[in-house]
Amino acid sequence: MRTGVVVFPGTWSDRDCGHALGDVLDQPVDYVDYREQNLKGLDLVVLPGGFSYGDYLRCGAIARFTPVMEAVTAFAAQGGLVLGICNGFQILQEARLLPGALLKNASCEFRCEWVHLRVEQSNSAFTVDCRPGQVLRIPISHGEGNFFADPSALERLEQESRVVFRYCTQDGQSAPDANPNGSLHNIAGISNVRGNVLGMMPHPERACEALLGGDDGLLILQSAIHAWSRVPA
Amino acid sequence: MRKAEVFVTLKPVVNDPQGLTIRSGLHALGFDKVTDVRSGKYLLVTLDEPDAAKARQQVEEMARQLLANEVIEDYRITMLQGGGL
Amino acid sequence: MRKAEVFVTLKPVVNDPQGLTIRSGLHALGFDKVTDVRSGKYLLVTLDEPDAAKARQQVEEMARQLLANEVIEDYRITMLQGGGL
Amino acid sequence: MTGDQLSTTTPELGVRRAQLDSVALADEEYREIVRALGREPNDLELGMFGALWSEHCSYKTSKALLRQLPTEGPNVLQGPGENAGAVDIGDGLAAVFKIESHNHPSAIEPYQGAATGVGGILRDVFAMGARPIAILDVLRFGPLDRDRNRHLFQGVVAGIGGYGNCFGCPTVGGEVYFDPAYTDNPIVNAMCVGLVSHEGLRRARADRAGDVVLLVGADTGRDGIQGATFASVEMDERSASRRPAVQVGNPFLEKLLCEACLVLNELEGVTATQDLGAAGLTSAASELAYRGRRGIDLEVDRVSRREHGMSAYEVMLSESQERMLVVVRPAAEAAARDVFEHFELHADRIGTITGSGRIRVREGGAVVGDMPLKALVDGVPSRSPAVEFADKHPSPPMPSIAEPEAILLDLLASPNLKSRRPIYRTYDHQVQDNTVIGPGFDAALLRVPGTNKGLALTTDGNPWYVALDPYDGTRAAVAEAARNIACTGARPLAVTNCLNFGNPDRPSIFAQLQESVRGLADACRAFELPVVSGNVSLYNETSERNILPTPVIGMVGLLDDLSKRCPAGFQEDGDLVFLLGETRDELAGSQYLQLLGARLKGRPPSVSLEMERRLQSALLDSIAAGVVRSAHDVSDGGLLIALAESALFGRRGLKCPNVTGAMSREAFFFGESLGRVIVSIAPRQVPDLQRLMVHHQIPIHAMGVVGGENFQVGSDVRVPLDTLRQAWETAF
Ligand SMILES: Nc1ncnc2c1ncn2[C@@H]1O[C@H](COP(=O)(O)OP(=O)(O)O)[C@@H](O)[C@H]1O
Numbered sequence A: 001m002r003t004g005v006v007v008f009p010g011t012w013s014d015r016d017c018g019h020a021l022g023d024v025l026d027q028p029v030d031y032v033d034y035r036e037q038n039l040k041g042l043d044l045v046v047l048p049g050g051f052s053y054g055d056y057l058r059c060g061a062i063a064r065f066t067p068v069m070e071a072v073t074a075f076a077a078q079g080g081l082v083l084g085i086c087n088g089f090q091i092l093q094e095a096r097l098l099p100g101a102l103l104k105n106a107s108c109e110f111r112c113e114w115v116h117l118r119v120e121q122s123n124s125a126f127t128v129d130c131r132p133g134q135v136l137r138i139p140i141s142h143g144e145g146n147f148f149a150d151p152s153a154l155e156r157l158e159q160e161s162r163v164v165f166r167y168c169t170q171d172g173q174s175a176p177d178a179n180p181n182g183s184l185h186n187i188a189g190i191s192n193v194r195g196n197v198l199g200m201m202p203h204p205e206r207a208c209e210a211l212l213g214g215d216d217g218l219l220i221l222q223s224a225i226h227a228w229s230r231v232p233a
Numbered sequence B, C: 001m002r003k004a005e006v007f008v009t010l011k012p013v014v015n016d017p018q019g020l021t022i023r024s025g026l027h028a029l030g031f032d033k034v035t036d037v038r039s040g041k042y043l044l045v046t047l048d049e050p051d052a053a054k055a056r057q058q059v060e061e062m063a064r065q066l067l068a069n070e071v072i073e074d075y076r077i078t079m080l081q082g083g084g085l
Numbered sequence D: 001m002t003g004d005q006l007s008t009t010t011p012e013l014g015v016r017r018a019q020l021d022s023v024a025l026a027d028e029e030y031r032e033i034v035r036a037l038g039r040e041p042n043d044l045e046l047g048m049f050g051a052l053w054s055e056h057c058s059y060k061t062s063k064a065l066l067r068q069l070p071t072e073g074p075n076v077l078q079g080p081g082e083n084a085g086a087v088d089i090g091d092g093l094a095a096v097f098k099i100e101s102h103n104h105p106s107a108i109e110p111y112q113g114a115a116t117g118v119g120g121i122l123r124d125v126f127a128m129g130a131r132p133i134a135i136l137d138v139l140r141f142g143p144l145d146r147d148r149n150r151h152l153f154q155g156v157v158a159g160i161g162g163y164g165n166c167f168g169c170p171t172v173g174g175e176v177y178f179d180p181a182y183t184d185n186p187i188v189n190a191m192c193v194g195l196v197s198h199e200g201l202r203r204a205r206a207d208r209a210g211d212v213v214l215l216v217g218a219d220t221g222r223d224g225i226q227g228a229t230f231a232s233v234e235m236d237e238r239s240a241s242r243r244p245a246v247q248v249g250n251p252f253l254e255k256l257l258c259e260a261c262l263v264l265n266e267l268e269g270v271t272a273t274q275d276l277g278a279a280g281l282t283s284a285a286s287e288l289a290y291r292g293r294r295g296i297d298l299e300v301d302r303v304s305r306r307e308h309g310m311s312a313y314e315v316m317l318s319e320s321q322e323r324m325l326v327v328v329r330p331a332a333e334a335a336a337r338d339v340f341e342h343f344e345l346h347a348d349r350i351g352t353i354t355g356s357g358r359i360r361v362r363e364g365g366a367v368v369g370d371m372p373l374k375a376l377v378d379g380v381p382s383r384s385p386a387v388e389f390a391d392k393h394p395s396p397p398m399p400s401i402a403e404p405e406a407i408l409l410d411l412l413a414s415p416n417l418k419s420r421r422p423i424y425r426t427y428d429h430q431v432q433d434n435t436v437i438g439p440g441f442d443a444a445l446l447r448v449p450g451t452n453k454g455l456a457l458t459t460d461g462n463p464w465y466v467a468l469d470p471y472d473g474t475r476a477a478v479a480e481a482a483r484n485i486a487c488t489g490a491r492p493l494a495v496t497n498c499l500n501f502g503n504p505d506r507p508s509i510f511a512q513l514q515e516s517v518r519g520l521a522d523a524c525r526a527f528e529l530p531v532v533s534g535n536v537s538l539y540n541e542t543s544e545r546n547i548l549p550t551p552v553i554g555m556v557g558l559l560d561d562l563s564k565r566c567p568a569g570f571q572e573d574g575d576l577v578f579l580l581g582e583t584r585d586e587l588a589g590s591q592y593l594q595l596l597g598a599r600l601k602g603r604p605p606s607v608s609l610e611m612e613r614r615l616q617s618a619l620l621d622s623i624a625a626g627v628v629r630s631a632h633d634v635s636d637g638g639l640l641i642a643l644a645e646s647a648l649f650g651r652r653g654l655k656c657p658n659v660t661g662a663m664s665r666e667a668f669f670f671g672e673s674l675g676r677v678i679v680s681i682a683p684r685q686v687p688d689l690q691r692l693m694v695h696h697q698i699p700i701h702a703m704g705v706v707g708g709e710n711f712q713v714g715s716d717v718r719v720p721l722d723t724l725r726q727a728w729e730t731a732f
């Protein structure tokens, strides 16, 4: 599976994603400049974390207008796999590839810590290797990850089973005190209708080696590889 | 040169954690009459556009496309005669 | 209930990275008439203080103590008659 | 055109008094400038001299003392004098690091002051060609029950995170202490560590005449003019009303600047890179050329500005952030510009390196400043203020306690000992995917990318020990830093330091500085640790109140095999816990006495450097041999606190049925004798541990067994682990 990791000005998880996919999972990785308009030959496009354009104005607001995003939109429409992590999730929402918005954390503070996520859906391309209900331990690192969607959009997300991850306790309860940022319905990650575009606030690429504290993030990245290998090209 | 003020605020249905934090900060300082604080952005845009109507239209367009996110925010525009703040 | 709008902006001499970045964002979108963007905060404060003069004075005090840092910021206050934005 | 053609009047000193005050120069210093120039300086030149001869830039009060420090060693690739120091860590790689203060700006605008402090130290590291891989922050505040202190605390913490998080460098460690002496004058020091290959290591030394000087990054504004001077004088009511001595940082731009500088490493023909910090272009350009024993010609008209109508004076002294000077061979200019363009960075060609040994500033074609670099950079006369040693502090009471359990809980909940998690969880400490041990333990441990090695990082400096005895207290800080590194299994490599003191013109304060530097030098010699970089911040004084003397040690260590790392928390139920090292009957300087209201009394614990070395060798050998499963040093709060922390870190209880020392229970539980470590080991390893300790002649004391739901020590202390945690995790 050929992965393109998009680099916007101010992105910083690009190398981490490259490390996880390339060094740990041994997949070929290209870094894709934000001015690029062509994503030919790629199977997975990752929009990594960071502070694109400093997160000035709103997270992802300026990045969403870069040339590469037009290409990403077309790529997603053709069924290509797109994973937006943290800032990448915010950019996907600004680009309207995913619904809702991410507000300032309820604490008004940046939070970097390990959290637990419950896998709600194993039918997204990024969770085919997971069981529904399975609990993953993955770090977050954001100041604006407080998921918001208006009531009808939220209801639609739930009805269409597009909530992929929810913050939960260690034993899988989506309790309020397991919610690190105030997200509605404890939402940590959602997909599009087709399941090929996923946005999530936690950083799976930081959870790919036991040395760094855990490797549950591998399940998400490996799911993408497996989902892709099952899709006839 | 024309100047436009753009105010961007969170829609009333959207929680405003920052407003809440500021309110508790004000309470802690003894301003206990404060019942609510809503926080937003203030942008002062200067354009090189002599035509007032065109300038306004352009700022509208900027707000719609970039300055505000309609999923969560409202905006208001004031064209200034003189200098702005 | 009284409402006050507080605008907090960076002093003109102070660097405004956010404003500069928004300006280049607008340029990238084709709004090339934009010559400058300055960014600031907009706060809508509601107080339970019937006396208009006292309310204003309190908001002044809040701006001075918490809402703005005079080392780098200026502020301006508008008392609203009705509702605010 | 020569100097004496410059338009200057020749006023009496009296006429220039106000100007001299505004640049904080003394009369003798002014006369020295006139002597060096052979004429009166004009206003621009006076401003440039004022900035470079300020305490902050020139170290005029401390440089004689700093000569005592050992700066050489087999692994030193770059000692003090460059933007940051560098040591060899094998595999052709160098660790580059430095610590710096931003106390004065942070006192005025805590968020931006702290943020730009982080920005400045990051630039120092990438100016050396290194990729920044870690930040550590050292903070001191007055008690949080005062609104102003809380405001400073919250703003500073938010500013550190705000800059580091956005830039994408993990903040992996640091220190926070509270004491009334820091009210209104917080300490904000930031350390940054970077990595680079030996060949990629860059110097800020322009040694080729004809090279082109590029100014890259942010446009220049009027912000921060006279910041260097400002950091060199006491704060008073006027400080706030001076020109904004505080700048607004742009971490986003800095990130682009860093990536661009790292790409420059792959180009031929890049001679030097130098960041702009205090005293802006004046300092950067002068030092760059002076280090290479060359001269420099600048054209201020070519500097892009943020504002209209700026004078040459303002351009030369602006401290606008996120700017770098890059010196390239003329043939490499186009390639360098391509790099900047790729990152959408603006670059101005503002001058050339010359053979003149002078800095010449041109504006509108005319020379508006012309000075010999030697005088400007190196000519300030050293100052040696009067010294007066303080009386020894009166002996402390040795209060005896009825309720050690209550004291334990109070101490765990006290501002200087409680969990720092509410702070460090607002810092991204994982970005770059190398954080093996993050903040919250003894030293942080980072993987060296592409290897199986680890870098251990820590900062230390207990201000109460230093206040009680500057010599011993500073030695203790070096010992503690090395001990923290050793607890992870890593071997200490080298030191950086930040000397934060009050007003050195007071004889008692200068005595503190002098003794502290002597202690630093002695300890570093004893441990064979070179000091490769550092920073001095003086005049930390507000309305007559001086801070506690606050030398801070930053240390880097190396672990050859990450699989041999040692955690700080207990690992397995049933493991046995031992105390290594000697406990003395002493309480002075302790957190315990502070809790009881006896803050600065008596002689602080004194470190035996020889014993400390043996202890650390013993510990490192035990860890390397796989004997030890966890190690945590005994420091602030004493033995009971260290045991409680190991239990809390490992989420395991502890049972120590009968422990006593040959001393008062208070001193045994809460005294802070140095040179001690708590270890836990598997029961079958006891003979191995004993053998190793006998070999190194380190006393060993059996404590108890890991396990259970309680933290239990002797018959006095029996607390459920949850209760312990609640106390420790109380909010700030
Ligand atoms: N300002 C800070 N930023 C990041 N980490 C911090 C900060 N202050 C303290 N820490 C971390 O909290 C832990 C405890 O701090 P401290 O009590 O000073 O440790 P020690 O006694 O081992 O030097 C250390 O790991 C330290 O790195």
Ligand SMILES: [Mg+2]
Residues within 6 Å of the ligand: D441, D442, D443, D484, D633, D635
């Ligand atoms: Mg320690």
